[in-house]
Amino acid sequence: xxxxxxxxxxxxxxxxxxxxxxxxxxxxxxxxxxxxxxxxxxxxxxxxxxxxxxxxxxxxxxxxxxxxxxxxxxxxxxxxxxxxxxxxxxxxxxxxxxxxxxxxxxxxxxxxxxxxxxxxxxxxxxxxxxxxxxxxxxxxxxxxxxxxxxxxxxxxxxxxxxxxxxxxxxxxxxxxxxxxxxxxxxxxxxxxxxxxxxxxxxxxxxxxxxxxxxxxxxxxxxxxxxxxxxxxxxxxxxxxxxxxxxxxxxxxxxxxxxxxxxxxxxxxxxxxxxxxxxxxxxxxxxxxxxxxxxxxxxxxxxxxxxxxxxxxxxxxxxxxxxxxxxxxxxxxxxxxxxxxxxxxxxxxxxxxxxxxxxxxxxxxxxxxxxxxxxxxxxxxxxxxxxxxxxxxxxxxxxxxxxxxxxxxxxxxxxxxxxxxxxxxxxxxxxxxxxxxxxxxxxxxxxxxxxxxxxxxxxxxxxxxxxxxxxxxxxxxxxxxxxxxxxxxx
Amino acid sequence: xxxxxxxxxxxxxxxxxxxxxxxxxxxxxxxxxxxxxxxxxxxxxxxxxxxxxxxxxxxxxxxxxxxxxxxxxxxxxxxxxxxxxxxxxxxxxxxxxxxxxxxxxxxxxxxxxxxxxxxxxxxxxxxxxxxxxxxxxxxxxxxxxxxxxxxxxxxxxxxxxxxxxxxxxxxxxxxxxxxxxxxxxxxxxxxxxxxxxxxxxxxxxxxxxxxxxxxxxxxxxxxxxxxxxxxxxxxxxxxxxxxxxxxxxxxxxxxxxxxxxxxxxxxxxxxxxxxxxxxxxxxxxxxxxxxxxxxxxxxxxxxxxxxxxxxxxxxxxxxxxxxxxxxxxxxxxxxxxxxxxxxxxxxxxxxxxxxxxxxxxxxxxxxxxxxxxxxxxxxxxxxxxxxxxxxxxxxxxxxxxxxxxxxxxxxxxxxxxxxxxxxxxxxxxxxxxxxxxxxxxxxxxxxxxxxxxxxxxxxxxxxxxxxxxxxxxxxxxxxxxxxxxxxxx
Numbered sequence: 001x002x003x004x005x006x007x008x009x010x011x012x013x014x015x016x017x018x019x020x021x022x023x024x025x026x027x028x029x030x031x032x033x034x035x036x037x038x039x040x041x042x043x044x045x046x047x048x049x050x051x052x053x054x055x056x057x058x059x060x061x062x063x064x065x066x067x068x069x070x071x072x073x074x075x076x077x078x079x080x081x082x083x084x085x086x087x088x089x090x091x092x093x094x095x096x097x098x099x100x101x102x103x104x105x106x107x108x109x110x111x112x113x114x115x116x117x118x119x120x121x122x123x124x125x126x127x128x129x130x131x132x133x134x135x136x137x138x139x140x141x142x143x144x145x146x147x148x149x150x151x152x153x154x155x156x157x158x159x160x161x162x163x164x165x166x167x168x169x170x171x172x173x174x175x176x177x178x179x180x181x182x183x184x185x186x187x188x189x190x191x192x193x194x195x196x197x198x199x200x201x202x203x204x205x206x207x208x209x210x211x212x213x214x215x216x217x218x219x220x221x222x223x224x225x226x227x228x229x230x231x232x233x234x235x236x237x238x239x240x241x242x243x244x245x246x247x248x249x250x251x252x253x254x255x256x257x258x259x260x261x262x263x264x265x266x267x268x269x270x271x272x273x274x275x276x277x278x279x280x281x282x283x284x285x286x287x288x289x290x291x292x293x294x295x296x297x298x299x300x301x302x303x304x305x306x307x308x309x310x311x312x313x314x315x316x317x318x319x320x321x322x323x324x325x326x327x328x329x330x331x332x333x334x335x336x337x338x339x340x341x342x343x344x345x346x347x348x349x350x351x352x353x354x355x356x357x358x359x360x361x362x363x364x365x366x367x368x369x370x371x372x373x374x375x376x377x378x379x380x381x382x383x384x385x386x387x388x389x390x391x392x393x394x395x396x397x398x399x400x401x402x403x404x405x406x407x408x409x410x411x412x413x414x415x416x417x418x419x420x421x422x423x424x425x426x427x428x429x430x431x432x433x434x435x436x437x438x439x440x441x442x443x444x445x446x447x448x449x450x451x452x453x454x455x456x457x458x459x460x461x462x463x464x465x466x467x468x469x470x471x472x473x474x475x476x477x478x479x480x481x482x483x484x485x486x487x488x489x
Numbered sequence: 490x491x492x493x494x495x496x497x498x499x500x501x502x503x504x505x506x507x508x509x510x511x512x513x514x515x516x517x518x519x520x521x522x523x524x525x526x527x528x529x530x531x532x533x534x535x536x537x538x539x540x541x542x543x544x545x546x547x548x549x550x551x552x553x554x555x556x557x558x559x560x561x562x563x564x565x566x567x568x569x570x571x572x573x574x575x576x577x578x579x580x581x582x583x584x585x586x587x588x589x590x591x592x593x594x595x596x597x598x599x600x601x602x603x604x605x606x607x608x609x610x611x612x613x614x615x616x617x618x619x620x621x622x623x624x625x626x627x628x629x630x631x632x633x634x635x636x637x638x639x640x641x642x643x644x645x646x647x648x649x650x651x652x653x654x655x656x657x658x659x660x661x662x663x664x665x666x667x668x669x670x671x672x673x674x675x676x677x678x679x680x681x682x683x684x685x686x687x688x689x690x691x692x693x694x695x696x697x698x699x700x701x702x703x704x705x706x707x708x709x710x711x712x713x714x715x716x717x718x719x720x721x722x723x724x725x726x727x728x729x730x731x732x733x734x735x736x737x738x739x740x741x742x743x744x745x746x747x748x749x750x751x752x753x754x755x756x757x758x759x760x761x762x763x764x765x766x767x768x769x770x771x772x773x774x775x776x777x778x779x780x781x782x783x784x785x786x787x788x789x790x791x792x793x794x795x796x797x798x799x800x801x802x803x804x805x806x807x808x809x810x811x812x813x814x815x816x817x818x819x820x821x822x823x824x825x826x827x828x829x830x831x832x833x834x835x836x837x838x839x840x841x842x843x844x845x846x847x848x849x850x851x852x853x854x855x856x857x858x859x860x861x862x863x864x865x866x867x868x869x870x871x872x873x874x875x876x877x878x879x880x881x882x883x884x885x886x887x888x889x890x891x892x893x894x895x896x897x898x899x900x901x902x903x904x905x906x907x908x909x910x911x912x913x914x915x916x917x918x919x920x921x922x923x924x925x926x927x928x929x930x931x932x933x934x935x936x937x938x939x940x941x942x943x944x945x946x947x948x949x950x951x952x953x954x955x956x957x958x959x960x961x962x963x964x965x966x967x968x969x970x971x972x973x974x975x976x977x978x
Contacts, residue, residue, distance in 0.1 A: 045617070049617060049619075049620055052620040052621075053615065053619065053620040053623070055620075055636075055637075056620060056623045056624050056627075056628050056636065056637055056638060057619075057620070057623045057637065057638055057639060057640070058637075058639050058850070058851065058857060060851070060852070060853065060854035060855075061612045061613055061854040061855050061858055062612070062613060062614075062615060063613050063614060064614060065614070065615055065616065065617045065619070066609055066614045066615070066616060066617065067616075067617050068603045068604065068607045068609060068616050068617075069599055069600055069603045071603075071607060076614070079617040090608065090609055090610040090614065090860070091610045091613070091860045093608065093610065093860055093861070094607065094608070096606075097607075098603075098606075098607040099602075099603055099606055099607050100606060103606040104602050104603075104606055107596075107602055107605060107606070110558055111558055113588075113593050113596055114557045114558045114560075114587075114588055114593075115557065116596060116605075116866070116870065117585075117587075117588055117589060117592040117593055117596070117870065118557045118560060118583065118587040118588050119579065119582065119583070119839075120555055120557060120579055121579040121580045121582065123550045123551070124550055124551060124552050124580070125551070125552060125553060125554070125555045125565070125579065126542065126551060126554055126555070127554065127555060127556075127557055128534070128538060128554045128555065128556050128557075128568040130538075130542065130546075130554070131538055131541040131542040131544075131545060131546070132541075134542070134545045134546045135545050138545075139545050147544075147545065148544075148545055148546065148547075149545060149546055150546060150547050151546070153642045153643055153646075154642055154646070154859070154860070154861060155859075155860065156646070156700075156859065157642075157643070157645070157646070157700065160700045160701060163701070164699075164701070164717065167716050167717055167718070168716050170716075171716040172716075179711070179715045179716065183711075183715050183716070184711035184712075184715055185711070187711050187714040187715040187716070187717070188708065188711055188714065190705070190714075190719045190721065194711070194714070194715050194716070195714065195715075195717065195718065195719050196716060196717075196718060197718065198718050199718070209859070210653075210858065210859050211645075211646065211649045211700045211701075211702060212649060212652070212653070212700075212701070212702035212720075213700060213701035213702050216679070219677065222668070222672075222673035222674070222676050222677055222683070223673075223853070223855050223856060224855075225676040225677065225679075225683070225684070226668045226672050226673055226676040226683050226684075227656050227657050227659075227660040227661075227668065227672070227676070227683070227685060228653065228656055228676070228684065228685075229656070229684065229685060229686065229687050229688070229720065230679045230684050231701075231718065231720070232679065346860075347860060350608075361547070362547065362549070363549070364549065364712070365549035365550040366549075366550050366712050366713075367712060368547060369550055369699065370643070370644075370645065370698070370699050371579070371580045371582055371643070371644065371835075371836060372582070372643060377605070381605065381606065
């Protein structure tokens with residue numbers, strides 16, 4: 001394991017850090033060659049730190065503490081100096097792994113320092129380089145057909161403001177213009193017409209964040225929702241496919257049609273009762289909910305339903321966006337004729353926000369607004385990340401290694417068919433099910449003690465969310481550890 | 490104006506940056522000595538940038554673009570090289586002004602770089618130094634009687650999670666324990682008992698953020714609320730005092746008692762209808778709403794009402810916290826016998842979050858949770874800021890200069906009594922009213938063209954939110970510009 005001093009020498013002392021060759025060399029130099037576990041996890045230091053943390057800050061969900069200053073690439077070093085191959089990457093939020101040399105170096109310019117120390121209220125007084133940065137960091141990766149973005153701070157605020165944009169558009173269409181005096185007055189006492197009875201349709205098993213309104217569209221787990229008052233908004237069925245897909249065509253097609261029927265019925269019912277559905281909010285892959293997929297045809301039909309009814313079609317790519325699926329956006333696989341109305345993002349994109357179609361552009365100022373509305377420092381980091389992802393062809397890498405890794409998972413599935421099933425995924429964004437929640441938790445723990453960090457989701461699924469720099473050699477190590485751990489549960 | 494090259498030499502080349510003396514010297518060396526306006530504002534470059542931005546990102550609320558890399562201390566340089574004395578400081582969010590040398594320097598350590606590039610999901614895998622950082626950055630400034638904090642990303646998420654904490658506590662008390670199986674099942678279909686009919690009481694004129702649920706407790710301006718579905722939660726009156734306070738004792742006392750009566754009536758009414766008020770959410774000074782104050786006695790009585798009824802008392806110090814009032818927390822002035830149950834923060838504290846009383850500590854994991862739950866890099870910056878604020882006695886500075894500045898405002902009020910009124914405030918957190926919204930907007934614009942940036946709020950108020958490094962000389966310049974500008978409107 002590289003010491004901090006060595007690292008400093010490697011990365012901060014040098015300013016010639018731009019070549020892909022150097023990057024490869026630095027990966028080879030700095031990254032661990034394999035996991036190394038020297039204590040149980042959490043180890044004694046993590047346990048002691050958890051007790052310390054518990055005194056000053058909620059700590060009940062903490063699994064272990066990371067020594068991030070000593071972590072590099074695909075390997076996370078914990079407080080007890082255990083070195084773990086990380087296929088969860090901070091809940092799918094790091095695209096270049098830990099302490100990527102060029103990201104670190106990219107912060108040594110004055111603009112990054114100034115953006116961090118002199119953070120603007122960018123709705124009113126943005127940095128002079130903000131239009132350029134948005135263009136280079138975000139518009140360069142915009143979903144096909146979309147060319148405007150709005151930055152926010154996280155996935156929840158991305159979805160919150162996407163929905164607000166939908167409400168504003170829906171009411172503007174209904175009125176044929178901006179709010180009237182009656183609207184402005186009635187909204188202050190929360191009566192119609194200024195405070196409308198609109199709703200958002202979401203899906204069983206969906207997850208869209210944990211602010212209160214997002215909990216009304218989140219339907220993945222009771223622990224998210226219990227004790228929280230909620231908006232009475234409709235929830236439709238989301239497909240639950242059988243795998244392998246090729247052997248279950250009829251069953252899965254019926255899943256699609258049943259779900260689409262439930263969507264249409266709910267929208268029409270709400271329309272009749274005067275509580276119109278203004279937006280449909282959906283994940284391309286229900287991630288927290290258990291890595292459930294919808295087919296391209298399902299989503300094309302869903303878009304058709306929203307288009308026909310004048311409803312805003314919002315695709316939540318907070319977890320799926322950023323390249324892990326082998327495409328920058330998971331909805332690329334749907335081959336839509338026209339883009340979704342809104343695509344929300346966060347996690348691997350380092351900030352939150354959304355891309356929106358031109359007809360949703362809001363004319364009046366201060367309707368989508370708050371103090372920070374994002375963070376230019378994070379946008380600088382994102383710009384650099386995108387540059388590296390493109391230059392090093394990391395999306396190609398994800399596709400190639402994803403094939404290897406999924407093939408390996410299928411081999412394990414044949415071997416352990418009584419324990420695991422439903423291997424599924426797009427490139428490195430993949431998952432399988434264990435036969436029970438208990439067995440899943442046991443397997444996750446065995447993997448951890450054997451040096452591999454993976455995520456759980458849904459009732460009994462294991463999900464993989466490695467960084468885009470996850471290579472063939474990492475896949476090999478991960479499959480070995482999975483094999484060993486599956487034997488033990 | 491200092492060039493970027495000079496600045497680099499000053500701040501980044503040197504590592505001996507810790508003395509208060511050096512700070513004073515660097516302020517004197519780097520900060521502008523007075524405003525300088527060379528174009529109308531927004532100038533041609535800002536206008537061109539706004540057109541560029543409008544193509545890729547919403548820009549309708551943008552006033553002008555800042556050249557933050559060239560801004561220093563109390564002065565904001567815009568894209569057209571106008572140099573403005575800034576008494577608004579990015580909507581009250583910068584405590585040390587622009588590019589404070591020691592904040593910049595504090596980012597040159599590896600932990601800051603690593604925290605930025607390898608951002609943890611800190612609910613599950615926090616940095617090993619997180620407990621210490623929370624202690625040093627946050628607990629060291631905790632409101633009296635509170636010793637636990639929860640970090641978030643912004644003011645809205647701070648308030649959202651404070652309210653969630655209140656709901657969880659309220660239902661736990663009601664049940665006498667954690668959620669039952671029935672709660673866990675019913676919440677997934679959003680029915681009671683798992684999805685309760687609870688509410689939050691807030692105040693007319695209040696502002697608590699712009700996520701959907703926060704808009705249900707925000708009652709400041711129609712532009713925030715129009716077209717948004719809302720929770721049907723109760724809203725009480727907030728005092729509207731006459732100034733000077735000493736001449737209006739009886740009137741103002743009646744304001745307090747009327748408001749408190751409305752609070753009690755609303756809470757009791759909700760209780761009877763089975764939609765209990767679980768929390769009261771209130772600002773010490775309604776800021777966006779127009780800089781309206783409540784007396785210490787008002788708040789003491791408000792706390793008594795919540796205590797008597799088993800309701801969580803949440804004080805929203807997102808704008809008032811951080812030192813501008815001459816105390817770190819505005820509720821310090823109330824001399825409460827016991828602390829508020831929750832105090833929320835953001836803005837000057839660089840991240841969002843809240844302090845909470847021990848009885849509100851949640852036992853079950855994953856109930857208050859999301860991917861990032863804050864940002865350790867911002868916490869490092871906050872720690873350094875707090876160190877500087879304490880060392881340089883900046884709260885003392887705010888009190889002293891606040892007296893000078895408010896005295897100056899009162900002299901202007903005597904001179905321009907037909908135009909301005911109700912000078913009020915705590916130290917540098919102060920405001921006055923103009924006779925109309927139109928006159929207020931005119932005055933703000935005249936000030937801007939004369940080199941002074943101030944904020945508006947409520948119907949016709951001007952608010953001042955300078956950095957804590959705002960000194961006597963800045964007060965003198967600001968008062969001169971206000972005098973000149975008041976003559977012109």
